[in-house]
Amino acid sequence: MKTLIPFFAVVILIVLALAGVNMANMQFLFGVAIPYAALATFILGVIYRVVKWGRSPVPFCIPTTCGQQKSLPWIKQDKIENPSSTGWVIVRMALEVLLFRSLFRNIKTELRDGPKLAYGSDKWLWLAGLAFHWSFLIILVRHFRFFSLGVPFPIRMIEGLDSFLQIGVPLFYMTDAVILAAVTYLFIRRMTIPTVKYISLPADYFPLFLILAIAASGVIMRYFAKVDIVSVKQLTMGLVSFSPVIPKGIGSIFYVHLFLISILFAYFPFSKLVHMAGVFMSPTRNMANDSRMVRHINPWNYPVHVHTYEEYENDFRAKMKAAGLPVEKE
Amino acid sequence: MYNAGKILIGLIIFFGLATFPFFYNMGKAIAKPEPKVDTPEIMKLAKQDRKCVESKEFMRAEHMQLLNEWRDSVVRSNTRVYVNAEGKKFDMSLQNTCMRCHSNKKKFCDECHNYMAVKPYCWDCHIAPKEKES
């Protein structure tokens, strides 16, 4: 059930787009209205989410320190894993966001006879995660050619690198294969590792199926069931110039592709996918371990009821005096 | 501690990236490509003979595939004859078959390729036809 419901949800979305375009001629709805609405939802939703996080303060300085602190001058500080300055926090965050540093540490625990616990390096999740995210990013960036005239050089360069193997025509993009493989791996992993399967929710499978369907429809459109790409660009350019047009004769698979992307964008802020924004705000990673050097301020640090020394001495004065301990009041 | 300043900067960057295509194209004239098929060679033909090797729809979507197959066929197996869906035979040649009619590379090929930001590597080997600047 946990996998079937999200699977059929994606199937229904595909059928919806096909039916809407082929039977009801709702090209404008699927080609213009929904994409605009989805993008607006995405942008406003992410801003809403970030602002909501931002409204809760970080009351304490709680970095997870993963290396030697800054202490005595002759002890070498691990500036990346235990930064004490903003500059090194940025380095730590960059490694985290760009290379998934923490996931790279992943180890696998195994109980063997003895009993003996063994820990082995386990980088597959890291590798698949990195491959997936980077290929997603590259694919997103090279789609910019549909949204600009006179495509800027960096984008052409990324595209050139992605297709430099010069396999087939249209040129085969490596990221197309990588993203399909990586998403498939992430799905199989979720299904086959018992503990991971146990923790998985429908909300974990849905984005996997959705992204798989988006990538697959894109691949089909590029290599197999080609659509009139010039018309597609007329449509996309119409969108970015706020003068939407629906050119005739674009294959319905394009509308499926676009609809699924719209769903992904609209779904993004209200799902676990917001980790894209959240990772930047994680207090265990984005703070310097400097709380003994600089006082961290908690905005809601209210006064509390304490047991004062005076009350303490009142409780024990006689015993303290008998034991020869100094007291404030005789 | 709220870090409001840093969050705001982050949100501005996010908004900028997410809406970049809108800003990038602002104020630019967006003309749709109109490839010309009015070369003298084509005009010479009778109206009913003005047909490419395959249908217009097929050529629009698959011309790159077709050219690729032609190249492989000629270069690797020395087979130079293409038989189209109607059984008509053509010489597999970019320069002698395609470009004979479509002698206007700039107005025909480049029009769409530039629009789509596609850079086919045909002209890495083939010499582009000399055209008069028009």
Place this chain on the structure above:
Amino acid sequence: MAKFSAKPDELAKIRYAPPETEWMETPVEFREHMFCHAAKPKDLETVEFPNAHEWSSKDEDWKLPANWEQTILQGMKDLLGKYRSFQLFMDICVRCGACADKCHFFIGSGDPKNMPVLRAELLRSVYRGNFTLAGKILRKLAGARELTVSVLKEWWYYFYQCTECRRCSVFCPYGIDTAEITMMGRELTNMIGLQLGWIGGPVANCYMKGNHLGLEPHTIKSSIEFFLDDIESITGIKIEPTFNRKGAEILFVTPSGDLFANPGTYTAMGYLMLFHELGLDYTWSTYASEGGNFGFFTSNEMAKRLNSKIYAEAKRLGVKWVLGGECGHMWRVINQYMDTWNGPADFMEVPKSPITGTVFDNAKSTKMVHIAEFTADLIKHNKLKLDPRRNDHLKVTFHDSCNTSRGMGLLEEPRYVIKSVCSHFYEMPENTIREKTFCCGSGTGLNASENMELRMRGGFPRANAVKYVHERHGVNMLANVCAIDRATLSASMDYWVPGVGVAGVHELVGNALIMKGEKERTQDLRLEPLPGKEGSE
């Protein structure tokens, strides 16, 4: 209740395969020896905790206060607004499972709800159901559920099966820290009067008497005097420390466990000897007589209330700075919380070692220095005469405490001290030390006796790593810088790796320290013969 009697071999047969039923459909089962008794109402009342009542987790009816659901949901809402960590960690987990086999309780029990991700999902499911649109509409499909008595019981069981060690947080790609989740979970149970006896009692003691054992001022003095007698018989030197003395340069605060039970007491003897040898101008306090902070295992407010005593006492006595003893979570609190709660400590000076002149710039705001930093600095400057041969009967390994490694980064200082005072030092396997260190299995107030199976299961990964060096190098002493470690690892070693003792780093320092005017030592601080001195009694 039958005494816990499972053999290590039986306990180590761990099944990691999750049950057939989905976790939301698998109600919690309270297994004997896996949970702690409830707190006594009078202890909760002492510190003005709400809804104190008589109850037992074994009963069907927990006598929950009326409207307890509203109390919890309102409490959750407040906490979400107060802690970005909580709000964020509720939203961004992708359930990748990287944390799953990193938790010592999961490794030791195989219970899937001890996977950090699932522990957090216990809370997240209720969060989704009550605070997110998707959860309200899609319900179970979005992983949401109602807050019911059964869910609450699950919270109780599993938030008190987490020691807030942060090991999962090291591996999480978003740094999600289950310690934060558990703290919130515990705040919530406290709101409706649910608390552990082993936390509630110590908290009340800390509040009223200044330390978790409830030692009254004269008892503290007499405990220490008892150590002084032992020190005199070992070294021939009579030490006269001071208590609550105004005008001392340094206030010394250490966990009170070291004043009470072996082997912590030997660590306390080490401190006394070191400070005497240095001629340090310092004082003990009977009011701020607890470095550890049991309030930290209940609520933020309680932790702050207990912690306030350290600065208050420093101010009253007019000391220049504070020196802190060996303790784990005490140092998480001092490093990451104390100054924020009860600072600024602007009535003191930036700590400066009176012996070496070293200025501890890393503590320039809190004004509190870790004893391992202090001693490492002394040794580096050759201020101590040490004879490591006196520890030659010991083959030592070092257990990094969760909090000092992952909430501070105190890794090299204690190692430097140990290597200076011991000849035989061996590290445990790389994936079980430093930032990847394992918890002793009994932190955050879980070191009771009725939950011994839980403790032994939680202590299994650490003990197993000790076993490795025990078998390979003959290691027989597990050094550490934490009072809870000293109190709990002894039990864990006896169970899993018999033959390995537990010692604070400053016990080893005390053994090696050559004091001015001392007689020829024949015994170590445990009054056992020194190597080569057997039979000289």
